[in-house]
Amino acid sequence: MANRSRTSTSYSTSAPTTYPSYTYGEYTTTPSRPRSRKGTGRPSTALPRTGASTIARIEAEQVICAVTESRGIAPTVGLAFVNLDTGEAVLCQICDSQTYVRTLHKLRVHGPSEILIVSTASSPKSKLFSIIEENLEVIESKLTLLDRRYWAETTGYEYIQSLAFAEDVEAIKISVSGNYYAVCCIAAVIKYIELGLNKTFPYHSLRMKYEPSEGSMLIDVSTIHSLELVQNLQNPKSKDCLFGLLNETQTPMGSRLLRSNILQPLTDSETLNTRYDALEELTTKEEMFFATRAALKNFIDADRVLTALIIIPTKPTIHTTEQSINQVIMLKHFVNSVNPVYEALTGARSAMLHNIRELCAPENVRPVQDLINNVINEDTTFAKQPLELRNQRTYAVKSGVNGLLDVARTTYKESMEDAYQHSTELSQEHDLQLELKYETARQFYIRIPMVELDDRPLPPVFINVFRKKNMIECQTLELMKRNQKVTISHQEVVLMSDEAVQGLIEDVRGNMSQLFKICEAIAMLDMIAAFAHLVTTQDYVRPQITDTLAIRAGRHPIREKIMQHKYIPNDVYATQQSRFQVITGCNMSGKSTYIRSVALMCIMAQIGSFVPATFASFPILHQLFARLGMDDSIETNVSTFAAEMREIAFILRNIDKRSLAIVDELGRGTSTRDGLAIAVAIAEALVQSRALVWFATHFKDIARILAERSGVVSLHLAVEISNNDTMTMLYKVAEGAVTESHYGLKLARVVPLPAGLVERASEVAQVLERHIQRRKKTSLAVIKERRRKLLLSLKEHLVQAHSGVMEGEVLSAWLRELQKEFVKRMTAIDEEAARADQEGDLEEEVDAEMGDEVLHDGEGVQEEPVDTDEQSKPRPLPVRQKSVISISSHISSSEYESTVRAVSENEY
Numbered sequence: 001m002a003n004r005s006r007t008s009t010s011y012s013t014s015a016p017t018t019y020p021s022y023t024y025g026e027y028t029t030t031p032s033r034p035r036s037r038k039g040t041g042r043p044s045t046a047l048p049r050t051g052a053s054t055i056a057r058i059e060a061e062q063v064i065c066a067v068t069e070s071r072g073i074a075p076t077v078g079l080a081f082v083n084l085d086t087g088e089a090v091l092c093q094i095c096d097s098q099t100y101v102r103t104l105h106k107l108r109v110h111g112p113s114e115i116l117i118v119s120t121a122s123s124p125k126s127k128l129f130s131i132i133e134e135n136l137e138v139i140e141s142k143l144t145l146l147d148r149r150y151w152a153e154t155t156g157y158e159y160i161q162s163l164a165f166a167e168d169v170e171a172i173k174i175s176v177s178g179n180y181y182a183v184c185c186i187a188a189v190i191k192y193i194e195l196g197l198n199k200t201f202p203y204h205s206l207r208m209k210y211e212p213s214e215g216s217m218l219i220d221v222s223t224i225h226s227l228e229l230v231q232n233l234q235n236p237k238s239k240d241c242l243f244g245l246l247n248e249t250q251t252p253m254g255s256r257l258l259r260s261n262i263l264q265p266l267t268d269s270e271t272l273n274t275r276y277d278a279l280e281e282l283t284t285k286e287e288m289f290f291a292t293r294a295a296l297k298n299f300i301d302a303d304r305v306l307t308a309l310i311i312i313p314t315k316p317t318i319h320t321t322e323q324s325i326n327q328v329i330m331l332k333h334f335v336n337s338v339n340p341v342y343e344a345l346t347g348a349r350s351a352m353l354h355n356i357r358e359l360c361a362p363e364n365v366r367p368v369q370d371l372i373n374n375v376i377n378e379d380t381t382f383a384k385q386p387l388e389l390r391n392q393r394t395y396a397v398k399s400g401v402n403g404l405l406d407v408a409r410t411t412y413k414e415s416m417e418d419a420y421q422h423s424t425e426l427s428q429e430h431d432l433q434l435e436l437k438y439e440t441a442r443q444f445y446i447r448i449p450m451v452e453l454d455d456r457p458l459p460p461v462f463i464n465v466f467r468k469k470n471m472i473e474c475q476t477l478e479l480m481k482r483n484q485k486v487t488i489s490h491q492e493v494v495l496m497s498d499e500a501v502q503g504l505i506e507d508v509r510g511n512m513s514q515l516f517k518i519c520e521a522i523a524m525l526d527m528i529a530a531f532a533h534l535v536t537t538q539d540y541v542r543p544q545i546t547d548t549l550a551i552r553a554g555r556h557p558i559r560e561k562i563m564q565h566k567y568i569p570n571d572v573y574a575t576q577q578s579r580f581q582v583i584t585g586c587n588m589s590g591k592s593t594y595i596r597s598v599a600l601m602c603i604m605a606q607i608g609s610f611v612p613a614t615f616a617s618f619p620i621l622h623q624l625f626a627r628l629g630m631d632d633s634i635e636t637n638v639s640t641f642a643a644e645m646r647e648i649a650f651i652l653r654n655i656d657k658r659s660l661a662i663v664d665e666l667g668r669g670t671s672t673r674d675g676l677a678i679a680v681a682i683a684e685a686l687v688q689s690r691a692l693v694w695f696a697t698h699f700k701d702i703a704r705i706l707a708e709r710s711g712v713v714s715l716h717l718a719v720e721i722s723n724n725d726t727m728t729m730l731y732k733v734a735e736g737a738v739t740e741s742h743y744g745l746k747l748a749r750v751v752p753l754p755a756g757l758v759e760r761a762s763e764v765a766q767v768l769e770r771h772i773q774r775r776k777k778t779s780l781a782v783i784k785e786r787r788r789k790l791l792l793s794l795k796e797h798l799v800q801a802h803s804g805v806m807e808g809e810v811l812s813a814w815l816r817e818l819q820k821e822f823v824k825r826m827t828a829i830d831e832e833a834a835r836a837d838q839e840g841d842l843e844e845e846v847d848a849e850m851g852d853e854v855l856h857d858g859e860g861v862q863e864e865p866v867d868t869d870e871q872s873k874p875r876p877l878p879v880r881q882k883s884v885i886s887i888s889s890h891i892s893s894s895e896y897e898s899t900v901r902a903v904s905e906n907e908y
Ligand SMILES: Nc1ncnc2c1ncn2[C@@H]1O[C@H](COP(=O)(O)OP(=O)(O)OP(=O)(O)O)[C@@H](O)[C@H]1O
Pocket: 563, 566, 567, 568, 569, 585, 586, 587, 588, 589, 590, 591, 592, 593, 594, 731
């Protein structure tokens, strides 16, 4: 038998530790420190003490932190820190592993002087509680329990609304949307500060920010959604998303790890290179790869099993007792599955595979195996079928542990035989081929194929009858009685096994840290092996981590898999000198696919996967933003423009030179001219941010307007237009902006629109173009008319002066005034002319492409009144010449000269 020296949980101290537990009005200020864990002899999850002071901790700063976690298997941890000395509040939410590495790292970075944790986490101790407790000395903090009612999401949002700097409120709300645990934490911290420390904050006084977990790339919720990282937008059940593509994992732990990596790619190049090395080794050593995949196939959800083993039920029931035996059987299955992994990785050279092999070494598993073998029968195995699992449960604990156990087992065996006997008798009595089946809810029941009855009615002994396809399922009263007997005898066995099982679980808890480490190693191996599977089936390449983003023949990982036709690969190249890439091109030419592929490949590279290209090099990115078309979201279409602007505001607030952004069709949710203006302004801000940006747009002017800016390059997706005006998409990126015009109409021809519709659209486009030309001329004609009038007025004044009574100084002063006034008014007209000329050029281009808006505005049918003579004989105007120089072209030179001469002669 195993040593039965019991500790309450693997993370508890031998003497109970007391922490202040606070509810309204009960605050004290002297919480006691937990006892040191030295000498417990158990593996520790404590942080190394080297450099024990926290990274950012400044002596005497009072930083209050609240921490809470999800109840799931892969813990999601929410944290909020409020620095009472600097007025800074930081919220974060982390997808962590069972060892809570990221949470501990975050705690170290912010160095809270006090950590608040929900009081229910202390009894029974949650794993997070125990780990924090274990690391308190390193973090140099004290632990305080806080009643659950203070962790309220609505209160959190109210605090953000009222306490964050007014201009930050919206951005924070976007950042924390979906981060429930972080919001609850800020509620708890501030409530505690208010009620426990008797301090309140004035409105909008806190520097609040949302901080992604260090060491990982920030991908906000909207980017996760629009890039289809974990879910397909059209069909949430489809596997056509990045997670669906990469999820070739074979264990639930591997799959979970992959998901959390996709949501938080790494930013540490060293770790990434370690993963690449491991992946390369697995892809080049075929035997090792297949052996590893075969070994991983056997694993059950060890995260779940281990987590269940550390939770002590407060009210044990027969069900929880049964579950405990199941968990022990599953634990046995888990530890026995580890050795094949160790064997499969024999000869591993890369650091990661080597370390995983070391962790899976027999000496690490044997202590637990020994404990299990002391209590559990050697031939007990995990079974998925409920009847088989019940049998395994019944015979799990070794004979001799409890004398009565064997008696109870004999009763169980006999009642099982009774049930089978009953079924045999029924079969003979009614001349029917019966099948005795079992399921947890109904227990034993009978299944009879319909053909057996051969139009006979079912004998009345069969009750609870229902038909399932071509089978009849039923029971008999006798069978139900025998079921009852089996259940009672099984429960007796379970209860008698319980003491031995609980003893075993307590002993195993002492090895939990090691078991979790092995579990994490298996998850990592599974994820890498899944990547290796993709590398062997698809044509992927190992990326390099450099300062340059360069991809040769890159592909969209999901599109290339699901497309009917061949995917055309493209190159990508971006440095600081070409950081902002304007991508133009016809509709359906592949702009979105191209920019999306860049973002997806970056994520793949930063989770340690190879990428779909023939060569790839990536800089480490710390933030990734995607502002993509919202066409698929009914909800956001309610106000596309507002949603678009909110997203862009968030991006502009956070983007920096370590970020990558892809922006698609910005400014389409408002009028063409405003959309263009906004798109240009946003593009300029993005250029300034120094981030790597791909900006796909139909506004060709953006490329023209930004052409001279340093760091901007213009690319387009090429198309081929044949003689009969049909377009062929080449899906190839080429230099410069797109040159084709009216591509929308050309493309519309190949779409099955109602007859005559495209022809009508072409006519409208021609009318619009003529109108634009005319409008340009029209506005210039109006200006010309105003010039003419001004000159005529000048002439009139000069003639009056010539024949008038003014002379000498008076006339001279009057003439100077007249000249000043004339120059002023003519300059104003000239400037207006220049403006009209420029706008005409811009409108011509924009309107030619976005003709629909002109139609909607109704401008296409209105014309300004113009002098018909002028209209019939338009003359080119020297609009860019300045002021009086243009006089000569409006009145005849002889007329002007004679007038001026007359005045001058009189004057001089
Ligand atoms: N590189 C490629 N190779 C092969 N087919 C491609 C490629 N890129 C895109 N396609 C195909 O072209 C279709 C349209 O691509 P995409 O949506 O990227 O075009 P777009 O230029 O963004 O269109 P729009 O401007 O109308 O939004 C895709 O659904 C895909 O089938």
